[in-house]
């Protein structure tokens with residue numbers, strides 16, 4: 001008798017518990033139709049000899065000058081129309097919404113890692129705790145998104161158009177009242193490209209300096225290999241144009257800085273969260289002019305000081321150059337000296353870095 005009387009009380013107590021943050025998230029498949037010109041990418045890769053040759057080409061000191069050896073042929077085509085069903089995670093019920101774009105050799109797990117003890121590195125949960133809604137997604141070719149052609153589909157300007165489609169989805173289908181774009185690394189370039197075309201309420205860039213002058217140590221140091229043959233169990237289904245790093249320590253060199261991270265975290269990102277990138281992505285971003293001056297939204301550039309790909313290993317004296325890029329932005333703030341390497345979210349400073357993002361957005365009026 002007693003037992004039965006107690007049951008409803010337990011049930012009521014369970015319902016009164018605060019909803020766990022993961023309960024606010026659901027995986028969604030979002031069809032996005034884009035119409036964009038395509039580059040003719042000539043880097044047809046068959047084996048790791050070809051990747052070694054490509055690495056030399058992409059790290060030549062004259063790679064970004066007019067007589068550059070980028071593996072592109074002729075002018076971009078007329079617009080090509082494609083529909084991609086993007087794999088995304090939507091958390092929250094709308095209102096001010098953060099749209100997150102991860103970097104190369106990453107996936108949307110960059111924003112929402114799932115290993116035991118990963119709470120402090122979980123940007124999505126930190127944002128939900130502040131009352132934001134969050135849309136994170138896998139770039140086309142990555143993780144839960146479709147395995148597109150590594151040369152003809154996975155190109156920078158296509159990915160910018162996909163992000164613009166996702167912003168439209170957030171506003172029209174997910175009840176977003178304000179949208180801030182948050183990027184990491186290559187995802188910061190994609191976010192900047194989108195923010196130069198469509199209005200957004202805020203732009204936060206990490207793993208980003210606005211210059212490719214220091215890109216060579218990254219491309220060389222990653223020890224790029226064909227993912228399909230490097231790890232057939234994980235990536236045997238990809239085409240030969242998908243690349244990954246040669247090993248855990250090469251990936252650590254390009255993404256982490258001692259002594260500001262836990263080795264077990266680098267092991268997790270290497271073994272679980274990382275995903276190959278497509279060879280079409282690099283030459284297409286290098287060959288695209290992003291009109292930073294067209295970005296009106298307030299901009300925060302938030303940098304680990306010891307970032308290899310963005311800054312050649314020291315962002316002080318490099319990231320200040322962003323002042324000359326974002327000349328049309330309502331506000332530009334930059335931080336160049338957080339104790340971290342490229343993968344800011346996976347260094348010990350992550351919780352403080354996340355709070356800097358929320359403080360900035362709230363000061364710019366993007367607040368729940």
Ligand SMILES: *[C@@H]1O[C@H](CO)[C@@H](O)[C@H](O)[C@H]1NC(C)=O
Nearest residue numbers: 043044050053054057069071
């Ligand atoms: C590297 O550049 C050379 C000379 O420009 C070119 O012939 C070759 O096809 C390129 N290789 C790759 C893999 O991009």
Ligand SMILES: *[C@@H]1O[C@H](CO)[C@@H](O)[C@H](O)[C@H]1NC(C)=O
Nearest residue numbers: 316317318320321322323324
């Ligand atoms: C950035 O800082 C460096 C080092 O202090 C300086 O040489 C450079 O002129 C600065 N650039 C800008 C745009 O202020």
